[in-house]
Amino acid sequence: MAYSQIITLSARIAENTAKVNHYLAANNLPQPSFGIDAPLQSLIPPTEPDIAAARQAVIHDCLELRQLMLGPKEHLSSFQHNELVSQHVILRFRLAEAVPIGGETTFKQLGIASGLNEAQLRKFLRYAMAQRIFTEPRPGVVAHTAASRLLVEDQGLYNWLRFSTDDLWHAACRTGDALAQFPxxxxxxxxxxxxxxETSKDMFHFLSEHPQRAERFAAAMRFFTQRPGLEPVHVVENYAWEAIREGGTIVDVGGSHGIISIELARQFPSLNFVVQDLDEPVVRYAEQQCPSDLSGRVQYMVHDFFEEQPIRGAEVYFLRAVLHNWSAKYAKKILRALVPALKPGSRIILNEPVIPEPSQVPPEMAARLRANDLVMLELQNGGDREMVDWETLFAEAHHGFRFHGGKKPPGSNLWILEAEWAG
Ligand SMILES: C[S@@+](CC[C@H](N)C(=O)[O-])C[C@H]1O[C@@H](n2cnc3c(N)ncnc32)[C@H](O)[C@@H]1O
Incomplete structure (x- = not known):
């Protein structure tokens, strides 16, 4: 048989699938499935990087094989907005909660429970069933799959999907209009x-006027930041925090609930922290959540980072996932607002994505990175940056900054970048 990419892919899929299957069988682990009691995520632990890589390769190769088999024309028309609309309706009307776990209900009963018209509701659920969300064991009867069950039992995932299919999706739908209206x-x-x-405010000011939406956003962010690659441990273990003088201060600018400050405070008892954020209720809630044994060293403060930084002479000003929310114009304003507070040697430490050059990234990673970049554009006209953009940002913000670059800790999605104030 002549060599071809589709044969190469299918052979590799078979080989890597066999590796995964062998691992599951050898460890008496269940096979992947969407049955109601199926494992909810991959059972391959981080201690098995080869098997985890085989699984990733299968996922990637199946996608490429599918695209090649579809060909350009069918590929282009294979994108399905209906997947999102169906998920949106299920989440918005809390349909998953109305189905007993391990039991059954009917379209009719779901219609009564949700207030939706039964015939319309059936359309959405049957579409979702084709995506393995719910199942219809007998005509008219609805039961859970492992996927629909997750929507009931994993509140964090629910919050994230609700935010994605509501706020993010609606923003995405209007982005073409925004580009046309505001080139x-x-x-x-x-x-x-x-x-x-329909607001003239940026997203954060809009949210601060809509407390319920702000809480949903915060809950979605809490879920997002717990995903692999975003854990605080990467920041805690990959910077020389121990080199900061005893009693030194770290200001966590736009720090939300201060998850990084709390972890650092635990590990470095000689350091003090000030977590700043825009919104009074968010800051006060975060303050209440702070572990009591740390409350003397982790303080919370309402501060708009476009205003002059009030904590002067700190050793470190730390910004995590903040500047990528903003275009260069505003990111520079945020950096300039720090300047009056800086002393020679003060560090600006960022924990942010750095987009690699296109040729350096495998396609599945490129899609994830570029998707995050687009989200920032859709929400705030912000975006992720390449290393050269970070360097330019500091240089253009003020000639007193010295940008030292940084590193990406193994397993982390974010880089630790450092600049120093030379005055
Ligand atoms: C993506 S979140 C990152 C939060 C936190 N650094 C973390 O990594 O968990 C961006 C944060 O910037 C805050 N923020 C937005 N505009 C702000 C402003 N003008 N002043 C202060 N904080 C602001 C938001 O409230 C939010 O907590």
């Missing part, structure tokens, strides 16, 4: 998000 805009209130919410 090349760097303004955070000239976005798909702003149009979809």
């Amino acid at each position: 090349g805009s760097e303004e955070p209130n000239e976005t798909g998000f702003a149009l979809s919410n």
Whole structure:
């Protein structure tokens, strides 16, 4: 048989699938399935990197094989917005909660429980069933699969999907309109998000006026930041925090609930922390959640990072996943607002994505990175940056910054970048 890419892919899929299967069988682990009691995620632990890589390769190769088999024309028309609309309706009307776990209900009963028209509801659920979300064991009867069950039992996932299929999706739908209406805009209130919410505010100011939406956003972010690659441990273990002088201060700018400060405070008892964020209720809630044994060293403060930094002469100003929310125009303003507070040697430490050059990334990783970049554009006209962009940002913000670059800790999605104030 002549060599071809589709044969190479299918052979590799078979080989790697056999590796995964062998691992599961040898360890008496269940096979992947969507049955109600199926494992909810991959059972391959991080201590088995070869098997985990085989699984990733199968996922990637299946996608490529599918695309090649479809060919360009069918590939282009294979994108399905209906997957999201069906998920959105299920989440919004809390349909998963109305189905007993391990039991059954009917379309009719679901219609009564949710207030939805039965015939319409059936359309959405049958579409979802084709995606393995719910099952219809007998005509008219609805039961859970492992996927629909997750929507009931994993509140964090629910919050994330609700935010994705509501806020993010609506913002994405209006992004083309925003690009047409505000060509090349760097303004955070000239976005798909702003149009979809009919607001003239940037997303964060809009949310601070809508407490329920702000809570949903915060809950979605809590779920997102617990995903592999974003854990605080990467920051805690990959910077020389121990070199900071005893009693030194770290200001966590735009620090939300201060998860990084709390972890650092635990590990480095000689350091003090100030967590700053925009919104009074968010800051006060975070303050209450802070473990009591750390409350003397982790303080919370309402501060708008576009205003002059009030904590002067700190050793470190730390910004995690903050600057990528903003276009260069505003990211520079945030950096400049620090300047009056800086002393020679003060460090600006960022924990942010750095986009590699296109040729350096395998396609499945490129898709994930580029998707995050687009989300920032849709929400705030922000975006992720390549290393050269970070360097330029500091250089253009102020000639007193010295950008030292940084590193990406193994297993982390974010880089630790450092700049120093030379005055
Ligand atoms: C993506 S979150 C990152 C939160 C935190 N650094 C973390 O990694 O968990 C961005 C944060 O910036 C805050 N923020 C947005 N605009 C702000 C402003 N003008 N002043 C202070 N904080 C702001 C938001 O409230 C949010 O907590």
